[in-house]
Amino acid sequence: MAELNKQPKYVKVYNQLLALIETGIYPKESKLPSELQLAKKLGVSRMTLRQGLNLLQEDGLIEIKHGLGSFVTGEGTPINEGLERQGQVLDKLTATSFELVSCELNLRPADHYIDKHFHQRTGQVLDVRRLFQGEKGQAYCFTVVAGPEFESLYPDLTEERIHDWLEQDLYQHSVSSHLHFQVLEETHVLKEQGLTSQFHCVGLVTEKVFGQTGQLLAIHKYYLPVEWISWDVLAKTGY
Template identity: 35%
Template sequence: MNTHKLDKLKRPLYINVYDELLLQINKGEYLVGSQLPSEPDLAKKLGVSRATLRQALVLLQDDGLVRNVRGKGNFVLESSYKQEDIQLEKLSNPMNKCHISSFDQVDLHYRLDPQTEHTKQVLKRDSSTVVALERLYRTEGELHAYAFTFMSMQTVERLSLDLDNKERILDFLENQAYVDANHGNIEIKYTHTVNLADRKDKLMGQNECFLLLETLYDIAEPDYPLMYNKFYIPQQFSNIKLNITKS
């Protein structure tokens, strides 16, 4: 007979701090979108060390209740438990589902590239010219996310997309492509490297990003990808959910 007993776990102090901060947020003492007091002030108010406070804040960040913006402080987020349950498996723009922020500006740039072995592999066709597009997602001027897209010139011509009409191209990439698409697949990776075309731009949290590799297919050409996307979402802004079912 197994007579071993489970050791009793002592409740860590930072859990008490977590509970207290969560209670204050739920009571409206700190509103959604507001900034928490500075760490020294908050630690003094709660009567704990800054090390203990930071452990509680990290837990709040992991639970999607607080976001830390480097150089600015900690901000209260809408509870993920109150948000609409949007799952990654549903066919729609993953940036809207996996990024916790809303964007007030999306910059679009494109260039024409010759085909490479890589583009031939991801687009699954020979294309003498490939369109490379980048989207830079900004909030109050700061770069919070980045996306890079490959499309074959055959697809651009078939869809009659005017590459000089940035408004229409952006709407296609962000919305219409997911209406036209019949199915797709997404691979999730983690990366410490984000290569932006403009070296002057700097993605916040770029050293710790989820990388979503997405391929979309439509009914008209089921054998060839409509487009191939790479979405870079900094870990501090990410909210990735997957449904798990018993087969």
């Protein structure tokens, strides 16, 4: 008869803290005691405690804020539609919401890069640089739109109109998107945009939005601190 493996200590820590949260000893939005106090209370090392805390954070039960401590959310990770549904990407990448801070437009002649990626020759291209503010800090998005897709916006080519078009109208005229994820080191340019990471890395999510005939409508590049990223994909059977 096979022997049952002993439960790892950090799993016991997880279960003990979960019980304390569920019974209201540590209520929602409260701050947990310090690592030193918790480790002593539970009779484990601080390393074991951190492993248990990390599991709780993975399940959405607490939030560990660097330099501030651990805070109870008590909600768990909800099962919601995520990146599998086409639409505004930034809010789906994190557990926070963002507000637009600034939007800069630059209408310029197309170049070889545009012709290569959009597979068409077009006279003009629109660059859009947007800065967003979230609860934890800032995120940055660079967008390129080429071809006749944005010509319907004339003569109302304003920052507010373009932002609304990118967030809503663009997806109404598209049929699919392709997302690519990368982790990059911080750069001086990104720091100038207000992006800082405790790990000195940023997440780059490149979204290509395609129209009904397969033509590329727009390219979005979202930059945000890598420690913020937490996305969901709701997988379903069948096609």
